[in-house]
Amino acid sequence: MARREEYESRTERFLLPLLEKHQFELVDVEYVKEAGNWYLRAYIDKEGGITVDDCEAISRRLSDWLDQEDFIDDSYTLEVSSPGLGRPLKKDKDFERSLGEEVEIRLYKPREKQKEFAGLLKAYDRETVTIETEDGGEEVFTRAEIALIRLAFDF
Numbered sequence: 001m002a003r004r005e006e007y008e009s010r011t012e013r014f015l016l017p018l019l020e021k022h023q024f025e026l027v028d029v030e031y032v033k034e035a036g037n038w039y040l041r042a043y044i045d046k047e048g049g050i051t052v053d054d055c056e057a058i059s060r061r062l063s064d065w066l067d068q069e070d071f072i073d074d075s076y077t078l079e080v081s082s083p084g085l086g087r088p089l090k091k092d093k094d095f096e097r098s099l100g101e102e103v104e105i106r107l108y109k110p111r112e113k114q115k116e117f118a119g120l121l122k123a124y125d126r127e128t129v130t131i132e133t134e135d136g137g138e139e140v141f142t143r144a145e146i147a148l149i150r151l152a153f154d155f
Contacts, residue, residue, distance in 0.1 A: 007031045007072055014065055027083045038076035043083040050082040088150045095124040102152040107145050118152055
């Protein structure tokens with residue numbers, strides 16, 4: 001297991017029972033390097049939406065545990081937040097909850113000179129994602145070619 005995956009996994013194992021106690025959902029944990037700085041991010045949610053106070057309460061508990069365990073060698077910034085409107089679909093529960101909803105898909109490499117697609121999420125499995133396009137057709141994408149898939153939103 002890579003170091004990044006180990007950090008994410010250990011953090012997730014600590015958070016799951018804590019979040020369950022508060023009736024929150026763990027959307028994702030990521031350990032990433034951006035602009036030369038490391039970030040450990042936990043995205044949490046709940047019915048009706050997460051508040052700043054919710055994030056603060058979880059952040060304090062997580063920070064105390066991380067200080068005690070001290071298993072991350074790098075200097076990093078801890079962030080606990082809502083996944084927001086542009087939340088990517090990553091886990092099966094995300095896909096299940098979003099069936100029939102409008103999604104946006106961005107590919108790593110263009111398909112017929114196009115990298116961005118939108119449509120209704122019709123089906124998914126371990127290997128593929130299927131959307132119904134505006135014209136009523138279907139597009140099937142392998143998960144390996146998808147850089148990002150998220151719910152579409154209009155302002």
